[in-house]
Amino acid sequence: xxxxxxxxxxxxxxxxxxxxxxxxxxxxxxxxxxxxxxxxxxxxxxxxxxxxxxxxxxxxxxxxxxxxxxxxxxxxxxxxxxxxxxxxxxxxxxxxxxxxxxxxxxxxxxxxxxxxxxxxxxxxxxxxxxxxxxxxxxxxxxxxxxxxxxxxxxxxxxxxxxxxxxxxxxxxxxxxxxxxxxxxxxxxxxxxxxxxxxxxxxxxxxxxxxxxxxxxxxxxxxxxxxxxxxxxxxxxxxxxxxxxxxxxxxxxxxxxxxxxxxxxxxxxxxxxxxxxxxxxxxxxxxxxxxxxxxxxxxxxxxxxxxxxxxxxxxxxxxxxxxxxxxxxxxxxxxxxxxxxxxxxxxxxxxxxxxxxxxxx
Ligand code: GAL
Numbered sequence: 030x031x032x033x034x035x036x037x038x039x040x041x042x043x044x045x046x047x048x049x050x051x052x053x054x055x056x057x058x059x060x061x062x063x064x065x066x067x068x069x070x071x072x073x074x075x076x077x078x079x080x081x082x083x084x085x086x087x088x089x090x091x092x093x094x095x096x097x098x099x100x101x102x103x104x105x106x107x108x109x110x111x112x113x114x115x116x117x118x119x120x121x122x123x124x125x126x127x128x129x130x131x132x133x134x135x136x137x138x139x140x141x142x143x144x145x146x147x148x149x150x151x152x153x154x155x156x157x158x159x160x161x162x163x164x165x166x167x168x169x170x171x172x173x174x175x176x177x178x179x180x181x182x183x184x185x186x187x188x189x190x191x192x193x194x195x196x197x198x199x200x201x202x203x204x205x206x207x208x209x210x211x212x213x214x215x216x217x218x219x220x221x222x223x224x225x226x227x228x229x230x231x232x233x234x235x236x237x238x239x240x241x242x243x244x245x246x247x248x249x250x251x252x253x254x255x256x257x258x259x260x261x262x263x264x265x266x267x268x269x270x271x272x273x274x275x276x277x278x279x280x281x282x283x284x285x286x287x288x289x290x291x292x293x294x295x296x297x298x299x300x301x302x303x304x305x306x307x308x309x310x311x312x313x314x315x316x317x318x319x320x321x322x323x324x325x326x327x328x329x330x331x332x333x334x335x336x337x338x339x340x341x342x343x344x345x346x347x348x349x350x351x352x353x354x355x356x357x358x359x360x361x362x363x364x365x366x367x368x369x370x371x372x373x374x375x376x377x378x379x380x381x382x383x384x385x386x387x388x389x
Pocket of ligand 1: 224291292293
């Protein structure tokens with residue numbers, strides 16, 4: 030009986046003790062289960078982080094078990110943390126609905142949500158990749174939701190294909206021929222938009238990066254001052270480069286971009302780029318992964334989703350997808366290191382956030 034009592038006590042305390050140990054040590058274990066404050070593996074896939082008033086908020090896709098989890102049954106989950114290690118479950122920031130006429134009906138696809146704060150409107154603005162229910166990945170739309178408080182609830186606003194009727198800043202006259210390019214084919218209806226991220230520059234201008242043109246070319250599109258719509262100027266980032274999963278960051282005045290190739294849920298080699306101006310031109314820096322050939326070929330089993338500034342450096346965030354049991358997807362967080370002027374990522378079984386607190 031006493032033994033039973035002790036075992037039950039241990040079981041009850043285990044997640045908390047684990048979390049406290051992690052907090053004390055400040056370590057991250059890429060690919061491991063990552064318990065939240067209730068001891069439940071964090072459910073925020075394809076996510077991104079907003080830092081607001083000294084607190085980090087991690088938004089991501091809430092997945093359910095099995096391959097059904099690849100569609101949205103719950104919505105966008107949000108967690109909060111002051112130390113990036115211990116995460117409090119703040120619930121569902123944006124919920125799917127049961128109205129079959131709604132874009133975000135249960136069973137639609139809601140992917141790669143990102144949230145930014147607009148200081149002028151004092152609104153939290155969420156963008157995500159939306160696929161309408163029952164149409165596979167054909168819709169390729171961007172969707173927007175908005176909230177007055179960071180953890181929500183977020184109110185769904187609308188979805189669209191961005192930049193209808195607008196040419197990219199850097200398209201040649203010859204490529205404005207619909208017989209030649211997808212960007213011209215989609216000129217009237219708006220550009221396809223799948224994998225995406227958001228980025229706020231030092232001057233407060235925000236940008237939406239999305240995989241467009243049948244996933245062959247990423248676009249970067251400036252947002253209006255309220256961050257709710259495309260502002261009308263956008264550029265093709267890496268024409269016909271076959272990049273997706275964009276994650277962008279700024280370091281010493283330059284812009285860096287990490288992407289993946291196009292193999293769905295299966296991992297492939299990551300790619301990296303640098304630019305002096307946010308609209309490019311972008312220069313390829315090669316595969317940022319340093320390690321074994323296997324690690325370079327599959328990016329440690331993961332795919333980029335976000336890069337978070339931290340301390341004097343940056344954290345690379347990726348997803349190790351588990352498409353057959355989506356809820357079991359894991360998080361690949363690694364420090365960005367520098368090999369001369371190139372951002373590089375090495376594997377660590379565990380690593381300490383302190384490594385990013387010293388000058389890079
Ligand atoms: C990946 C993409 C994911 C998801 C998946 C669906 O390439 O990065 O966000 O869309 O394809 O197969």
